[in-house]
Amino acid sequence: MGQQRRYKQLESTAQLKKLITRYYALSRYHRLWGRPLKRPLAWVTSGAPVELLRAFKIHSVYPEQYGALCSTSKATLGLCQEAEAAGYSPDLCSYATSNIGSVLKADIAPMKGLPKPDLVVACNNICGTVLKWYEALARHFQVPLIVIDTPFLTGDMTDHAKEYVLEQFKDLISQMEKLTGRNFNPGELGKISDLSNEAVGLWKEIRGLCRAKPSPLNGPDLFIHMAPIVVLRGTREAADYYRLLKDEVKKRVEREESALEEEKIRLVWDNIAIWSNMFKFFKMFSERGACFVTDTYTGGWSMEIAPGDPLESLAATYTEVFLNRSPEFRAKQIIDLIKEFKADGFVMHSNRSCKPYSLVQEVIRKRVMQETGVPGLVVEADMADPRAFAEEPIRNRVQAFLETLSD
Amino acid sequence: MAKFYLGVDIGSLTTKIVLINDAAEIVGRATGRSGYSGKEIAMRLAAGLLENNGLKTSEVVATVATGYGRVTFPADREISEITCQARGIAHLFNRARTVIDIGGQDSKVIKLLPGGKVADFAMNDKCAAGTGRFLEVMAGALEVKVEELGDLAARAGESCPISSICTVFAESEIISHISAGKSKPDIVAGVCDSVAARVTSMTARTGLEQEVVFTGGVARNNGVVNALARHLGCTLSVPPEPEITAALGAALSALGFSKN
Ligand code: SF4
Numbered sequence: 189m190g191q192q193r194r195y196k197q198l199e200s201t202a203q204l205k206k207l208i209t210r211y212y213a214l215s216r217y218h219r220l221w222g223r224p225l226k227r228p229l230a231w232v233t234s235g236a237p238v239e240l241l242r243a244f245k246i247h248s249v250y251p252e253q254y255g256a257l258c259s260t261s262k263a264t265l266g267l268c269q270e271a272e273a274a275g276y277s278p279d280l281c282s283y284a285t286s287n288i289g290s291v292l293k294a295d296i297a298p299m300k301g302l303p304k305p306d307l308v309v310a311c312n313n314i315c316g317t318v319l320k321w322y323e324a325l326a327r328h329f330q331v332p333l334i335v336i337d338t339p340f341l342t343g344d345m346t347d348h349a350k351e352y353v354l355e356q357f358k359d360l361i362s363q364m365e366k367l368t369g370r371n372f373n374p375g376e377l378g379k380i381s382d383l384s385n386e387a388v389g390l391w392k393e394i395r396g397l398c399r400a401k402p403s404p405l406n407g408p409d410l411f412i413h414m415a416p417i418v419v420l421r422g423t424r425e426a427a428d429y430y431r432l433l434k435d436e437v438k439k440r441v442e443r444e445e446s447a448l449e450e451e452k453i454r455l456v457w458d459n460i461a462i463w464s465n466m467f468k469f470f471k472m473f474s475e476r477g478a479c480f481v482t483d484t485y486t487g488g489w490s491m492e493i494a495p496g497d498p499l500e501s502l503a504a505t506y507t508e509v510f511l512n513r514s515p516e517f518r519a520k521q522i523i524d525l526i527k528e529f530k531a532d533g534f535v536m537h538s539n540r541s542c543k544p545y546s547l548v549q550e551v552i553r554k555r556v557m558q559e560t561g562v563p564g565l566v567v568e569a570d571m572a573d574p575r576a577f578a579e580e581p582i583r584n585r586v587q588a589f590l591e592t593l594s595d
Numbered sequence: 596m597a598k599f600y601l602g603v604d605i606g607s608l609t610t611k612i613v614l615i616n617d618a619a620e621i622v623g624r625a626t627g628r629s630g631y632s633g634k635e636i637a638m639r640l641a642a643g644l645l646e647n648n649g650l651k652t653s654e655v656v657a658t659v660a661t662g663y664g665r666v667t668f669p670a671d672r673e674i675s676e677i678t679c680q681a682r683g684i685a686h687l688f689n690r691a692r693t694v695i696d697i698g699g700q701d702s703k704v705i706k707l708l709p710g711g712k713v714a715d716f717a718m719n720d721k722c723a724a725g726t727g728r729f730l731e732v733m734a735g736a737l738e739v740k741v742e743e744l745g746d747l748a749a750r751a752g753e754s755c756p757i758s759s760i761c762t763v764f765a766e767s768e769i770i771s772h773i774s775a776g777k778s779k780p781d782i783v784a785g786v787c788d789s790v791a792a793r794v795t796s797m798t799a800r801t802g803l804e805q806e807v808v809f810t811g812g813v814a815r816n817n818g819v820v821n822a823l824a825r826h827l828g829c830t831l832s833v834p835p836e837p838e839i840t841a842a843l844g845a846a847l848s849a850l851g852f853s854k855n
Contacts, residue, residue: 550800563715580663581701585718588677592713 195467195474196447198409200433207429208415215249218303222247226369228306231325235313236336237506239384239422239493240357243377244364248309249302250419255283258290259463259572261298268573270296281541282573284321291328307331307367313338313509315544332367334360338507342514345504353503374498381493381502384422390430391417392490397437398481399529402446403454404437407480408470409447411461417489452477453593456525458484458552459537459545460571465579469569472586473535478593481529484510484521515548519555526560533563533593540570565589598656600853601641602846604676604839605633605664608699608727609812612640613842614648614655619686619850623648624839633664657849661841663700674848676841677705677716683844684808685711687834692804695794695823695831696841697813699727702794706801717800724760725793727813732762733786736769737779741816744783748818751784760793783818791822798827807831812838 214221218229230241232248241248258264264282267289272278274292276285290297308331310322319335326333336356339349361372391414398405413433420426440447455473457480462469473480488510494501510518522534534556536549553564567585570576599622604611610633614623625640637660645652660670661679684694685707694705702725703718723729734741755772759765765786772782790813807829813819814837824831834840 557715566717581718584663584675588675588713588716591675591678 195408195471198413198433198436200429200436201412203429203432204413204415207420207425211419212299215247215303216299218247222306228368229303230307230309231302231305231322232309233311233314233318233322234418235506235509235511236309236311237357237502239377239380239498239502240360241309241364242380242422243373244368244370246307246364246368248419249305251287251302252283253415253418254290254298254302255286255572256461256463258286258298259574260466262464262574263290263296263298264464264572265574266296267293281315281317281321281543282570283541284317286572287321288324291325305329305331307334309334309336311336311338311506313506313512315511315542317543332363334363336360336506338509338512340512341507341517345508349507350500350503353507354500357499357503377498380422381498383424383427385492386427387417387421387423387430388490388492390427390434391486392492394430394434394437395482395487395490397434397441400441400444401454401530402444402448402451403479403481403529404440404445404447405481406447406470406474407457407461407483408466410480410483410486411466414486414489417486421489446479448474448477448479450477451479453533453590454479454481454529454531456480456482456484456522456529456531456534457537458522458534458549459539460485460542462537462569462577463572464570464574465577468579469577469582472583473590476587476590476594478590480535481531482525484518484525487521487525511544515551515555518548519552519559522552522556523559526556526562531562533565533589535565535567535589537571538566538568540568540576541573542571563589563592597654598853599650599654600846600849601655601658602679602842602844602849603637603641603658603660603662603665603668603670604679604842604845605629605637605660605662605668606676606699607663607701609838610636610640610662610664611839611842612637612644613839613846614644614650615843615846615850617850619847621843624836624842626838629664632667633662634667637664637668657853659845659849659852661845671849672852674845677703677713677718679844679848680810680841681705681707681711681713681844682847683840683842684810684834686843686847687840688806688808688832690806691808691832693798693801693807695798695807695809697726697790697794697809697811697819698838699812702726702797702811702813704794704798704801706804715801717797719793719797722760723762724765725790725797727811729762729765729790730786730813730816730819732766733769733783736766737773737782739779739783744787745815745817745819747780747783748787748821750780752778753781754784754788755781757785757789760789765789784822787816787818787822788826790819791826794823795826803827803829805829809833810837810840814838 267286270289271285290301294301310318416426658670660668665673706715809831
C-alpha cells in the first residue's frame with residue numbers, strides 16, 4: 189500500500205460542469221428574466237415535489253445543494269460562524285446554518301449567495317429541521333412559506349397518508365395558480381413527470397452498472413454526478429446528461445475498467461458525503477483498493493413516479509422517501525445493496541448535522557451485520573462543517589477497518 | 596544468528612516497545628513519555644533495549660509500528676493499533692472475546708473472533724472523556740498522583756456523581772465537590788465510575804462477550820478496574836503489563852509476516 193492513487197475523472201464531468209454553471213448563472217440572473225416571463229423563483233428542500241412547481245414554470249434553487257457547494261469551496265465555516273454569531277445554535281444542521289449565514293453575509297458566500305426567493309417551499313419528508321429553517325427564511329425575505337407535511341411511514345404507505353399529502357398538493361396548486369397567474373395543466377405535469385422518470389431511470393441504470401466487478405464508479409463519482417438529478421430533475425437537460433453519463437459508464441464496464449487502479453474491497457456507503465474533505469477522505473480508502481460501489485444517499489434520487497394519475501403518484505413518491513421510513517426499511521435497503529453489489533463491508537457516516545439520517549445508524553448497523561455477516565464501520569463527521577472532521581482519528585478507524593477486511 | 600522482532604507503539608502519551616524472539620517470547624520491553632517526538636523516543640528506547648540485551652541492530656529482522664505516531668517511525672510495516680491490540684491479546688489470552696483498552700487519549704472496545712481476528716470495534720477518540728488524559732486532569736484537580744487513584748477509590752464511602760462527559764466541565768464539577776466538603780476518596784470513586792460508565796456504553800455497540808480483557812495504562816488503576824467490572828457485571832482479566840500489549844501485537848505481526 190502507500191502508493192498514491194489518482195482520481196480517475198469521467199469525461200462527462202466537463203458537460204456536468206457546463207450544465208451546473210449554466211443552472212447557477214440562470215439562477216443568479218433570474219431577476220433579469222424571471223419577472224418579465226412571470227416565472228417566480230423558489231427556494232426548495234431537496235425532497236420537495238419539484239415537478240409540481242415546474243408545472244407552474246417556477247424556477248427552483250436548492251439551498252441544500254448550495255450548502256454542499258459552499259462546503260467544497262471551503263466557505264462553510266465562515267458562514268456557520270456568521271449564523272452562530274446571530275444566535276443560531278452550532279448544533280443545527282450545517283446546511284441550515286451555512287445557508288442562513290449566506291443570507292446574513294452574502295459577500296463571504298460563493299457566488300455572493302443564492303438569488304432572493306419569491307417563495308420558499310419546505311417538505312418534511314427528509315427532516316424536521318427544514319420547517320424551522322424555512323420559517324426563518326420566509327420571515328427574513330418576507331415571502332410566502334409553503335409547507336408540505338408528509339407523515340412518517342412506520343411501515344408501508346397507507347391510503348390515509350397518501351390522501352393527506354394529495355390534499356396538500358391540491359392546496360399547493362391553488363396557491364400556485366394565484367401566485368403565478370397560470371392555470372394548472374395536468375398534461376404539463378404529466379410531461380414533466382415523464383422527464384423526471386427518464387432521468388431517474390437512467391440514474392438507476394448507471395448505479396446498477398456498478399454491480400460489475402470491478403466497479404466503474406466509486407463513491408465520489410456518484411456524489412459529484414448526482415447534482416443534476418437533484419437540481420434539474422424534470423428537465424430535458426438532466427435526462428440528456430444522464431444518457432451521456434450512462435454511455436460512458438457502460439463503456440467502462442465493457443472495457444472492465446475500474447474506478448480505482450485496483451479494486452480489492454467493495455463497500456457500501458451510508459449517509460451524505462463529507463463534502464468538506466471529500467477527496468482526502470475517500471483517498472483513505474482508494475489508496476488501499478477499497479471502492480464504494482454504491483450508497484444509500486445518491487440512491488435516494490432513484491425513485492420513479494408510478495404511472496397513473498400524476499398527482500397521486502407524486503404524493504406516493506415523495507412520501508416514500510427513504511429518510512421518511514422506518515429503521516427496518518433502511519436496514520433492509522442496506523442489506524439488499526450489500527447482496528446485490530456483492531459488497532465486503534459498509535461504512536456509515538454518522539453525520540453530526542443530519543439527525544434523521546444518523547440517529548438510528550447503530551441499530552441499523554447491528555442488524556445489517558447480523559444478517560449479512562459483513563462488518564460495518566461508523567465514522568463521525570459532518571457533511572459540510574469542517575470542524576467536525578478529525579482527520580487522524582478517522583484515518584485510524586478506516587485503516588483498522590480495512591485491515592480487518594484484508595486479512 | 597538469532598532473529599528478533601520489534602513492535603513499536605507510539606501512543607499520544609506514551610511510547611511502548613517490545614522485542615520478541617523466534618519463539619514469540621518477550622525478550623525485552625521499554626516505555627517512555629512520547630513527548631514532542633514519539634519517533635525519537637522510540638528510537639532511543641529501541642537502541643537501549645538492544646544494548647541491554649547485547650544485540651546488534653542487524654539481529655532485528657522486522658519491525659512493525661502502531662499507535663498514533665506509527666507513520667513517523669521507519670518500520671517495515673505500519674498497522675493500526677486495533678489489529679495489533681487484537682493480536683497481542685489473542686496471544687496472551689486465547690479465550691478473550693472482548694478487549695477494552697483505555698489509553699492516553701482514546702478508549703476502545705474490540706470484539707474478537709476465536710483465533711483473534713477483529714469482528715468489530717468501537718472507539719471514542721474525539722474527546723478525552725473516559726481516557727487516561729481525563730484521569731490525569733482529575734488527579735491534578737484533586738492534587739493527587741494518578742497512581743494513588745486506585746487506593747483512594749478503595750477507601751470511598753459513597754461515590755460522588757460526575758455527570759459531565761466534557762473533561763473541562765468535569766474538572767469544575769470536581770472543584771464544586773471539593774468545596775462542598777466531599778472526601779477525596781468519594782470524589783475519586785466518582786471519577787472512576789464516570790470513566791467506567793462511558794466505556795460501558797461503548798461496549799453496548801459491539802456487544803459484550805466473555806472473556807473480557809482490560810488493557811492500556813488505565814488498566815493499572817484498580818479504581819477503574821473495579822468500577823468497570825461493576826458496571827459491566829463481569830470479571831476482567833488484566834495482563835501483567837497492560838500498556839505493552841499493542842506493541843507486543845506489533846512484534847508478533849513482524850514475526851508473522853517475516854515467516855511468510
Ligand atoms: S437535517 Fe439532514 S435532511 Fe435535514 S436539511 Fe440537514 S442534512 Fe438535509
